[in-house]
């Protein structure tokens with residue numbers, strides 16, 4: 001969905017000359033596609049939306065309405081979920097850093113808690129000592145190898161992942177034994193998120209098999225969920241020219257293992273998936289006005305009211321899918337050009353070496369596929385963050401106003417005198 005110049009000009013009055021657009025119907029359609037693919041093959045299926053990917057409160061609320069659990073990795077995200085009305089037993093609390101208070105709150109509120117490291121066990125035991133009559137349920141994030149014939153599948157080629165409790169060195173068994181010291185603790189879940197570079201289907205079958213094997217060996221009586229984490233591919237823009245698995249491909253592989261390992265019925269564990277990128281990347285676009293076209297020697301630069309931080313916080317060099325929306329269709333000149341941003345960094349390129357119609361001042365450029373890790377990763381650098389407008393059934397809703405000096409330099413935080 002791309003807005004017309006007329007629509008943009010009207011929005012400019014309220015939003016200024018750059019803003020994000022959230023396509024709410026696209027969110028619903030992504031959710032349905034993922035849910036259908038998995039649930040049609042394995043009924044006891046739960047989506048835990050990965051908050052960190054994009055925790056715009058409006059997005060989180062929409063996920064809650066659609067039926068997703070909230071997958072959070074900090075107290076900040078946990079408290080946000082509560083604030084927008086997510087029921088505490090529909091929050092999955094992951095992440096490597098949790099305070100004793102975080103853990104006690106999650107246990108008190110009946111949230112799903114996956115511990116990542118051994119230090120968390122002491123906090124759980126302290127809680128159990130104080131609450132002897134309460135049955136406490138916890139999950140463990142586990143760490144095992146998922147390499148492909150000895151070759152690392154992890155992002156950046158890491159040899160081992162730093163997350164979770166290691167099975168190979170005995171820490172997993174140690175954790176189970178330590179938790180068993182308390183009669184009122186039950187280990188009911190296993191979690192295995194791995195951030196891989198290729199997001200292959202085979203990786204997900206390896207993760208699922210690994211988790212099922214551990215569950216059957218150690219937790220036959222108690223297992224309630226198998227959580228395979230996130231990291232799957234969503235719909236990828238055709239301009240990226242890569243062939244990626246579909247939701248059905250992932251679901252077929254994962255669910256067939258679950259169905260083989262666990263008999264259907266009340267005791268069949270839930271399968272949890274924690275999608276982030278695949279759920280939201282293609283639901284956002286970024287609109288920015290062209291300020292100037294400049295030529296330096298033979299190179300054209302198009303300056304816009306935006307920055308690489310708004311669309312590619314990792315500053316990768318690949319051009320995102322984009323469109324030019326012209327104010328005046330009569331002017332026409334083609335050239336090779338770069339789109340650059342408002343910061344003072346040399347490397348603030350929003351797009352490199354584009355061949356085509358040269359944008360003119362007052363035109364708009366729309367960058368698509370910017371919903372994942374942008375809103376949450378946009379540093380407060382040089383200029384206020386742009387606002388966000390949602391479109392749902394042709395109606396516009398402002399879901400984040402444009403920042404002003406006042407919010408940027410929050411008067412409760414900064415000292416001015």
Ligand SMILES: Cc1ncc(COP(=O)(O)O)c(C=O)c1O
Pocket residue numbers: 050053071094095193195229230231232274275276277278
């Ligand atoms: C525990 C956990 N779950 C889910 C996700 C979401 O991953 P993605 O956005 O690649 O789907 C992440 C991302 O790092 C994660 O660490």
